[in-house]
Structures are given as C-alpha cells and as structure tokens.
Amino acid sequence: MLQTADGAYSQINDILVQMKSLATEAASGQESSSNLSSLNGEFADLQSEIDQIGGSTQYGSINLIDGNTTATGGITFQIGATNGAGNYMVVQFNGATTVCLGVSGTSQKISIDSPASAQAAMTALDSALTSVNAHMGTVGGLQNQLQYSINNITQSIQNYTSSESTIEDVDMATEVSTLTKNQILQQSAMAMLAQANAQPQNVVKLLQTV
Structure with a gap:
C-alpha cells in the first residue's frame, strides 16, 4: 500500500516538473498567441x-491519494x-489531485494562456x-517505521520459537x-528376585552335603 502511494506521488511529481517547464516557457512573453x-x-x-x-490510485478498493483517507481518519495497520x-x-x-495541490484548471483557474497567468x-x-515532496517524505518515514515493526x-x-524448542528439549x-x-x-528388582530364588536352592545343596 505504501509503495503504491509512493509510486503515484513520484509520477505526479514528474508531471508537475513538466508543467513548471511549460509555465516557464509561457511566462517568457516571447510566445505567440497560437503557441x-x-x-x-x-x-x-x-x-x-x-x-x-490521484483519483484512481487504489489498494484493493481503497482510494489512497484522492484526499479521502485524511477526511475519514486514515487507514489502520495492526503492527503488534x-x-x-x-x-x-x-x-x-x-x-x-490538482484541487488538493492547488493547481486545478477549474477550481483554482490555473492556466498558462498568458504570460501573467503562467507566472501565477x-x-x-x-x-x-x-x-508532493513532503508527502513522499512522509510515506518514506512510514515505510521505515513499518519495516522496523516487521x-x-x-x-x-x-x-x-527458540523458547518453545528449549522447553520441548527440557x-x-x-x-x-x-x-x-x-x-x-x-x-x-529382577536381580534381587533372582538372588532370593537362589537362596532355598543353596540351603538344599548344603543339607545334601551334611
């Protein structure tokens, strides 16, 4: 789950870098209207x-980065x-999503159709x-915490298992x-019984010799 979210954040980060490049180009004031x-x-x-x-990144049936996990209190991992x-x-x-990140073309009206809008x-x-970089850092920290728990x-x-084996060995x-x-x-006991059985025979032999 954490790796899935981290991978999605990484893709979005790359897209934002591309968008920044386009915005920088548009903000130069050297582009024609058609460009x-x-x-x-x-x-x-x-x-x-x-x-x-942002809307389709899921783990099972859980949407991870559409903003709903924060609104619903998060996802609980049993680690003990x-x-x-x-x-x-x-x-x-x-x-x-673009709304969560403040770069939506509809809600925040972010566009690069003019040098001024590109600068904004x-x-x-x-x-x-x-x-996004902060989100990736948070996920990385959670991955480390989960690995320590594992x-x-x-x-x-x-x-x-070692204790159980020791008990069984004892x-x-x-x-x-x-x-x-x-x-x-x-x-x-068998030796004593054999010795006891032999004593009467020894007495008989002794009497026979008298």
Whole structure:
C-alpha cells in the first residue's frame, strides 16, 4: 500500500516538473498567441493526468491519494500482537489531485494562456512540488517505521520459537531420565528376585552335603 502511494506521488511529481517547464516557457512573453494556446492545451492535459492518477490510485478498493483517507481518519495497520497502544499504526495519505495541490484548471483557474497567468501558475506549481515532496517524505518515514515493526515482530517470533524448542528439549530430557531410572530400578528388582530364588536352592545343596 505504501509503495503504491509512493509510486503515484513520484509520477505526479514528474508531471508537475513538466508543467513548471511549460509555465516557464509561457511566462517568457516571447510566445505567440497560437503557441500559448498550444502550450496551455498541453498544460491542461497534464492537469487531467494528475487528476486521473490521484483519483484512481487504489489498494484493493481503497482510494489512497484522492484526499479521502485524511477526511475519514486514515487507514489502520495492526503492527503488534495485541490491541494495546503501540500495536497499531494509523496512516493518512495526503491528497494529490490538482484541487488538493492547488493547481486545478477549474477550481483554482490555473492556466498558462498568458504570460501573467503562467507566472501565477509557476508560483502555484512551486507550492505543489513542495507539498508532493513532503508527502513522499512522509510515506518514506512510514515505510521505515513499518519495516522496523516487521523486524521486531519477526525477532519476537524467532525468540518464541527458540523458547518453545528449549522447553520441548527440557521435557524430552526429563522423560529420558525418568525412563532410565525406571529401567535401573526394574533391573535391580529382577536381580534381587533372582538372588532370593537362589537362596532355598543353596540351603538344599548344603543339607545334601551334611
């Protein structure tokens, strides 16, 4: 899930860089009206691409970066063996649609159809790039936190397995010791019985010699 969101943020970051390049070109004041119209059309296509990625990035049936995970309180990961504090992690993915990033062509009227609008777009795009980079950093931190939790759980399982094996080994040693003890007692009893049976025969032999 985290990798999916991170990949989407990365794609959007690349698109914003392309949009910034177009806006910079349009803001120069050297482009004709037809060229500005062409640049603005390409710019609008990139805005649509951001919205497509932002609205369709999912994990299972959960939309990740359309802004809804923050509004609904996030997604909970169980990272421990119990339900106590510290055994779960709540993840909130920041929205990365054009509206969420402040570069929408409809809500925020961001376009590059003139040098003035292109200059305004450059400012908005700088802010959007800062936001997306921050979102990527947040996801990276969550990935590290989750990996630490996985490592900790794995170590706990290994320790439990080792302890269980030790207990089983101790029980086996006890059983072997008990079996050996019983065998010795049984052999001793048989030897004593054989000796007791032999005593009357020895008395008879002694009388016969008298």
